[in-house]
Amino acid sequence: MHLRRLLVLFAGSVIACGTPTAPAASPAPTGGQAASAAPSASAAASPNAFTLTLDQLKAQSQSMNFEILGHSYFPGPHLASGSFGAGFNTPRVYKGIAYLAGYPPTLFGVIIADVKDPANMKQLAFIPNNPGTRTAYLRLNAQKNILVIGYDANAANPIQVPAGQSVKGGWVFYDVKDPANPVKLGEFVNPGAATHGFEIDDRYVYGCASTTQTKKPVGTAQSLSVVDYSDPKNPTLASIFHITGQFEGETYASDDVKNPDGTPQIIQCHEVNKDGTRLWVAWRDAGILSLDASDPKNVKQLGRYDYVPPYNGGSLGAAHTAAVSPHASGNASILLTNDEIFACPAGLDRVIDVTDPTHMTVLSTIRIPEVDDKYDAASGKFVCPPGQQSAHQPYFPPYGNGSLVFQAWYGQGMRAWDISNPYQPKEVGRFISPQYLRAPTPNTSPYADSALDRHTREVFVDPDTNLVYVTDGNGGGLTVLKYTGPIPERAPIPGVR
DSSP states (O other): OOOHHHHHTTTTTTTOOOOOOOOOOOOOOOOOOOOSSOOOOOOOOTTTTTTTHHHHHHHOOOEESSSEEEOOOOTTTTTTTTTTTTTTEEEETTTTEEEEETTTTTTTTEEEEEEESSSGGGEEEEEOTTEEEEEEEEETTTTTTEEEEEEEEOOOOOSSSOTTOOOOOOOOEESSSSSSOOOOEEEEEEEEEEEEEEEEEEEEEEEEEOOOBBSGGGGOEEEEEEEEEESSSSSSSEEOOOOOTSTTTTOGGGGGTBTTTTTTTOOEEHHHHHHHEEEEEEEEETTTEEEEETTSSOOEEEEOOOOTTTTTOTTTSSSSEEEEEOSSSSSOOEEEEEEOOSSSOOOOOOEEOOOTTTTTTEEEEEEEEEEEOOOOOTEEOOOOSSSSSOEEEEOSSSSTTEEEEEEBBBBEEEEEEEEESSTOOEEEEEEEEEOOOOOOOOOOTTGGGGGGOOOEEEEEOTTTTTEEEEETTTTTEEEEEEEEEESSSSOOOTTTT
């Protein structure tokens, strides 16, 4: 059956799935081997990168202090036309069940899979996107068995809404008590259909979204919406927080207008992390915001670290993620944030002291030297490898005393860093997959170069097993790893060397 017809037939409903062909089992991986210098996007790629067995994937990957336990492309009729494997953004895993947010242009929906055996992962169900949307992010309320999916307007979805109808972007709530048969409970539609990063607690969604007041284009001016899903069948808006200038009729402050190179800034809520009653929000060219959400109906700003200018923000804006170092009690003292910048030099990480959220201080940066530090004095310009070299998403695993960081880094794979000395981070591991090349994107999207390289997007660690799940956005699917490197013995305390 043609893909378009299949998607139309099942749009808005859950598709139960059989078991896709699994990669062949293999001997236990060796792991912990020394890695060579980071590859460039121009390195030769396997002509059959989407048909590798597990043994072949191990042979074509580079790893240091990571064992490769399993991998799946999750093939099937749910893939978009021309795709050989599923591209994913956000992974979440609980009790051996993975919830995987598809990434365009390969997959428009969510795959639920049994990953108890990493070498033989089995797809259980597929939840297609609303027409005209992509899956931005997802989160799981494991105690209540509620899966929250973010839908964001996207023209690449082969299934679009009929003429005269509006795209339904927002948050959709599913009962996943039986993961093989998820049941839709309700949805909250964001006016303008723009939805991006979000976090949840037991009652609220804290997410980046457009509103009725958002300036156009709404996709680059999202503010923070707080949605009450205590009744997931009827979620309601609790509050909105925005930066002055984002709403119609408002004017931006002078520091929020232009980059140093004269290009316009992008003032957009991009991703949210929650730590106790505080929200840490990456707000693109507005920098990092610390918000007091002790009253979710009245969110207030505590502080802001705005570094654009003096830095340029790039084609998508700068700050992408603000990840808090786990801590035993009290408020956070260390934050790791990354820029998503595809220019040269590319986006990097900053280690920030947030002990006082009103006066955040950068302690160090995390860079990949062969990517970020090549400067040609004659031309006065940096020189970078082809492809996408930006940092993408930092993640703190449940082990490591808040000092171990796994960082998805697009074409440079996934890197592990020890920040126990926050003034001098050091790399302690890496996983660099084969290159999953796809046809170049036929537009001027900032992501177009990702078609020419691997597209390492996100990392998640299952707290029950400590296994590491890494996604690729080009159709490289899901890889399961085990970290075998050193565990930092202390927390990254500011002032301690």
